[in-house]
Amino acid sequence: MNHDSSVAALADALRADVRRMSPGERLPSSRALVERHRVSPVTVSRALGRLSAEGLVVTRPGSGAFAAGRRPAAADPADFGWQAVTLGDRSVDPSGVSWLLTPAPDGVVPLSGGYLHSALQPARALATAAARAARRPDAWEMPPLGGLPGLRAWFARTVGGAVSPADVVVTSGGQQSLTTVLRALLPPGAPVLVESPTYLGVLAIARASGLHPVPVPVDADGIRPGLLAEAFAMSGARVLYCQPAFHNPTGAVLAAERRARVLDVARAAGAFVVEDDYARHLGIEPPPPPLIAGDAEGRVVHIASLTKATAPSLRVAAVIARGPVAERIRATQLVEEFFPARPLQETLLELVGSPGWPRHLRAVRAALLARRDALLAAFARDLPELRVNRPAGGLHLWARLPDGADDVALAEAALRAGVLVSAGRPFFPAEAPAPYLRISYGTAASEAELAEGVRRLATVLRS
Numbered sequence: 001m002n003h004d005s006s007v008a009a010l011a012d013a014l015r016a017d018v019r020r021m022s023p024g025e026r027l028p029s030s031r032a033l034v035e036r037h038r039v040s041p042v043t044v045s046r047a048l049g050r051l052s053a054e055g056l057v058v059t060r061p062g063s064g065a066f067a068a069g070r071r072p073a074a075a076d077p078a079d080f081g082w083q084a085v086t087l088g089d090r091s092v093d094p095s096g097v098s099w100l101l102t103p104a105p106d107g108v109v110p111l112s113g114g115y116l117h118s119a120l121q122p123a124r125a126l127a128t129a130a131a132r133a134a135r136r137p138d139a140w141e142m143p144p145l146g147g148l149p150g151l152r153a154w155f156a157r158t159v160g161g162a163v164s165p166a167d168v169v170v171t172s173g174g175q176q177s178l179t180t181v182l183r184a185l186l187p188p189g190a191p192v193l194v195e196s197p198t199y200l201g202v203l204a205i206a207r208a209s210g211l212h213p214v215p216v217p218v219d220a221d222g223i224r225p226g227l228l229a230e231a232f233a234m235s236g237a238r239v240l241y242c243q244p245a246f247h248n249p250t251g252a253v254l255a256a257e258r259r260a261r262v263l264d265v266a267r268a269a270g271a272f273v274v275e276d277d278y279a280r281h282l283g284i285e286p287p288p289p290p291l292i293a294g295d296a297e298g299r300v301v302h303i304a305s306l307t308k309a310t311a312p313s314l315r316v317a318a319v320i321a322r323g324p325v326a327e328r329i330r331a332t333q334l335v336e337e338f339f340p341a342r343p344l345q346e347t348l349l350e351l352v353g354s355p356g357w358p359r360h361l362r363a364v365r366a367a368l369l370a371r372r373d374a375l376l377a378a379f380a381r382d383l384p385e386l387r388v389n390r391p392a393g394g395l396h397l398w399a400r401l402p403d404g405a406d407d408v409a410l411a412e413a414a415l416r417a418g419v420l421v422s423a424g425r426p427f428f429p430a431e432a433p434a435p436y437l438r439i440s441y442g443t444a445a446s447e448a449e450l451a452e453g454v455r456r457l458a459t460v461l462r463s
Contacts, residue, residue, distance in 0.1 A: 010047040021067040092208040096200040096426045104420040109453035112422040113443035121311045125356045133346030143342040151349045155318040161293030172340040173315035174305035184332040191237040197427035199248045213429040222254030225261040232269035245287040246279040249438040250398040251391025275302045281309035283393035298323035316348045374447035378454035395442035401435040419456040
């Protein structure tokens with residue numbers, strides 16, 4: 001049993017004991033709890049801390065822990081009906097994002113999710129980096145607006161081209177970056193072109209901000225420039241959101257012959273291109289340079305995130321832009337969030353400057369290669385009738401279901417059968433042309449678990 005599960009188990013046992021005690025009654029001493037439950041003093045301390053945070057226990061230094069007073073019985077529910085009138089008809093739909101962020105229940109194989117399995121995350125390196133960052137004398141001071149200079153310089157070097165540190169603003173993760181950029185570029189009610197299918201999170205942001213996502217189809221080579229030009233002309237949009245490298249959910253990489261064409265189409269429309277480069281460090285094969293590296297006009301607004309390659313709670317990213325739009329984005333970020341937490345910035349700077357960083361990236365690429373190939377082999381063995389792509393990076397396969405299949409119902413049935421997958425329909429900003437599933441290979445614990453997940457999925461499909 002690991003330390004966290006020991007704490008949870010002890011907290012459950014003590015919680016039951018406390019609820020049988022009278023208010024003010026003293027719990028056994030820490031030493032007695034250590035002996036009775038055969039755990040460490042640290043485990044006892046953390047378990048009591050949990051109960052204290054829940055309001056079940058009151059700790060008194062030098063005296064011990066005591067059962068807290070009982071809460072009064074709940075009164076009749078308050079009437080909040082008036083709020084519906086005041087709030088009006090605008091709503092925020094988090095359902096797609098919450099599905100992606102909800103951990104798989106115990107016993108369920110996770111073939112959905114946007115983060116590396118914990119075994120692939122650089123937990124030890126992050127702990128070391130965080131400890132070093134916390135020891136800096138100014139670790140808890142306000143950081144320079146725009147981000148730590150060393151971190152801005154690192155992002156600029158990583159992107160390449162003519163990007164300089166002055167073009168970089170450090171932000172609180174990729175999702176916050178998207179929110180800031182779209183709000184800076186577009187007023188409520190404006191259209192925004194998006195790939196179809198596309199990242200669920202950007203659809204949620206756009207709709208919550210009062211924007212109108214306009215779909216532009218994607219194929220195996222990325223967004224289709226001819227249809228992109230038509231979409232700009234018909235919608236009057238002035239912003240395109242795209243993922244040129246390891247597109248989520250399809251895994252597509254924008255083909256070399258389309259890269260310049262996409263920028264040409266945007267230039268003709270007088271539009272910005274928001275480049276979401278979320279998976280650059282998850283390449284099984286080397287990705288092409290980002291679009292911004294070949295942009296001399298300040299047309300591309302680039303979002304670089306490291307969360308996917310590190311850990312979910314390392315919410316640090318960067319937005320890179322040039323010209324007046326850069327000032328608009330910096331001002332919007334300042335108004336919305338002030339600045340990202342300095343300890344996280346310092347931690348990331350320590351991490352990417354350490355010798356362990358390139359080793360971590362090599363290990364992640366090797367693991368993703370093995371997991372991708374294991375998942376493809378499992379599909380070939382158990383579900384050969386499905387068409388699945390072979391992504392060059394990222395975390396996901398895109399599986400085409402037979403015509404007439406209900407992908408949403410299938411995903412729900414798969415969860416009941418013990419495997420978590422993502423229905424394809426929510427990734428489309430409008431009607432889906434066909435049924436799909438997004439199958440993630442970076443979230444499972446092992447190649448064997450991937451194979452078991454496909455076996456369970458095959459059972460559901462054939463039933």
